[in-house]
Amino acid sequence: METLNILYFAWVREAIGKDGEQIEHPGAETRIIDLIAMLKEKGAGYAEAFANPEKLRAAIDHAFVPLDCVLGHASELALFPPVTGG
């Protein structure tokens, strides 16, 4: 079974209550935005974190990608707010 590691950061992590999880890979053609819609159904914390997808950013295997990007055979997906370092 192909798996996908999902990592959450900042308020996404706080709302969901964990810093990541491993799921069964939803398929190479699945877009990140579609996966977010599926995750949103997992509970109240997920619903809060993913209420406004336009506030989210994503990285696949450590590279920033738009939310309409497909997962391909990525092994790591990170979901987080826009960055605020510096």
Added chain:
Amino acid sequence: MIEFRVGADDFDAADLIARLEALGGGAVASFTGIVRGDDGLVSMRLDHYPAMTSAQISTLIDKAMERWPLLGVAVIHRVGLLSPGDRIVFVGTASRHRAAALEACGYLIDWLKTSAPFWKKEVFADGTARWVQARAEDDAARDRWG
């Protein structure tokens, strides 16, 4: 000289500048970011995505070195719990020419703010806490580099 580091430890900006000066280029520019105590801020926590942060900073340094004739670059970014007055970030550049040193320093901090996966959470004296929101001005500052 290429030096970059992400971690909880404080850094010595004067020592970093002295090492950039010692490269003999004649022009050194630097930026140090400090935690401001605005609005009763008592502490700030910086989270990051460790596996991605170093790769992003390394790529930014490579791009700056392709674009300007630099003899040295130092980028230090702290994470963890910080207080007002603490140093957060340092960018230093050395070149034979002031324009290259100044421009590369500005480029690096503008891109670092908008493309390295760090997140700040502020805690205030009244007990409230909030995640810092990304600012459109920061994107605009980055975009001026083309």
